[in-house]
Amino acid sequence: MAELDGNSKVGDIVTQSPGAAKVFARHGIDFCCGGGRPLGDACGERGVAVEKVLAEIASADAPADAPDWSALGLEQLCDEIERRYHVPQLEDLARLEGLARKVASVHGERHPELRQLAELYIGLKEELDQHFMKEEQVLFPMIRQMGHAPPPPVEVMRREHVEAGDVLRKLREVSGGYALPEDACNSYRALYEGLAAFERDLHEHIHVENNVLFPRALPY
Ligand SMILES: [Fe+2]
Ligand SMILES: [Fe+2]
CATH class of the missing domain: 1.20.120 (Four Helix Bundle (Hemerythrin (Met), subunit A))
Incomplete structure (x- = not known):
């Protein structure tokens, strides 16, 4: 699994870690139509620290029945x-x-x-x-x-x-x-x-x- 950082695209992050969808929704980060943007840009726009969002993603549970789309x-x-x-x-x-x-x-x-x-x-x-x-x-x-x-x-x-x-x-x-x-x-x-x-x-x-x-x- 690729290491996530501020350069990772938000759409790719949700594909890799489906639990991230909830985290992004909570912070108002658009991961579907704005999915091609790097996490760092999206966080900057919403005024939230990349490290904080990454930590929340790491501890977010994936939906139990989420398929591995990739x-x-x-x-x-x-x-x-x-x-x-x-x-x-x-x-x-x-x-x-x-x-x-x-x-x-x-x-x-x-x-x-x-x-x-x-x-x-x-x-x-x-x-x-x-x-x-x-x-x-x-x-x-x-x-x-x-x-x-x-x-x-x-x-x-x-x-x-x-x-x-x-x-x-x-x-x-x-x-x-x-x-x-x-x-x-x-x-x-x-x-x-x-x-x-x-x-x-x-x-x-x-x-x-x-x-x-x-x-x-x-x-x-
Ligand atoms: Fe559809
Ligand atoms: Fe569609």
Whole structure:
């Protein structure tokens, strides 16, 4: 295992030590779309010491069922991304839409930010439904059949990842970091907890595509 330091790229660090995802999330370090940056730069921007972050990574537990992504072939990578991320996240997207609409209609008067949140979320869901479908029906079959992917569709997917990341950031902002007000009911709680979990899962999903699958599938 390569020694980690300030020059290690943040995306590579998460690939090598999956427990780092939590540490980066805690410090607001973007490891999926910003995964190509050296740790030193990312820490500098967030005002946190590289040594502190490396120490936290060293003691972070990896998720119990995290696969060793670097050991999988391209075909297995596509299969595993679909199984592990696309299938459950499509379900989450539909479930959270129902909750977002319901909570906005019940509490939108007292908490107008919920209406803005629902609107942003529904836009994100529509984009991601399409995005997942393009990967499953176009990009992943190309990768499985040809053993690589032409750069233009990969670039489109990367751009869509950045756009999705931007909406996740806005959702977090509008909801005040998913902080629940005192009068929050169970649905309100389920929505905020569900969105926070979805954010974490989507970051991980995008990280695996941007920093593991795409670099290996590009033909140079
Ligand atoms: Fe995907
Ligand atoms: Fe994707």
